[in-house]
Amino acid sequence: MMFQHSKDIERIYPGFITGFLAIHGVDPRSSSKTLEDYQLHLEAEVRKRYSGMDRTQLKELPQFSIYGNYYRKFRKTYHLLLQLESITLKGRSIPPAPPMVRIMFLGEMKNLLLTAVHDLDKVELPLSVEVAKGEEKYTGLNGKEQELKKEDLFMRDRKGILSSIIYGPDRRTSATEDTRNALFPVYGPPGIDRTLVESHLRDLEEMTRLFSPGPLRSEIIILP
Secondary structure, eight states: OOEEEOTHHHHHSTTOEEEEEEEEOOOTTSOOHHHHHHHHHHHHHHHHHTTTOOHHHHHTSHHHHHHHHHHHTTTOOOHHHHHHHHHHTSOOOOOOOOHHHHHHHHHHHHHOOOBOOEEGGGOOSOEEEEEOOSOOEEEBTTSOEEEOOTTOEEEEOSSSEEEETTTEEBSTTBOOTTOOEEEEEEEEOTTOOHHHHHHHHHHHHHHHHHHOOSOOEEEEEEEO
16 A cells, blocks of 8 residues: 555544545646636635634634644644635735645645645655654754654655654655646544545645646545
8 A cells, every 4th residue: 555544543533534636747837827817816715705704713614623623732823824814814925836835825725724745756655644652853844853743643655754744844855846746645633524635635636737737647545
């Protein structure tokens, strides 16, 4: 099996699911105009959808409530809440980023599900989702070594850790302007519906096709 859950997940986090979108054949030279238009439309839609809501009300949205429960265990705030606030309450836009990273941000803003993106050519399968013992370490996007918190969930391949829920993605497999094959993982704590995860992954696929309309191969995997 190329993607699997460790045995501890069902014991510690019963009902936890993980989704993956593997997509091949992206043309990094594609024009981003269509994706930029989609972003402007989505940001306007998000501002309208959550117009008039303050932080307390946003926290009560189902996804934020579920992720909030997980993050509070580690005395953290679900970072998507802060990102949504910056768009809806402060009128800011999703920051400039490589195409696959921008698609990840757009998907998160649309569906409020915690998502990462990796350059699939840098990933050495199989990939396992595991519960941290609190001693595992990896190099984060900022280039600094990060030690995982005990019982945080993380993903690893043959060479090391790709991401954790609390500390985010690694530097080694990060997507860049030149990424042609991408892997979008989605963490779904207990309470996140499987059909929502699948719909979210299909949204990410659709956005990728907006950016790169040529022939693409894709596969969606949801665990367990």
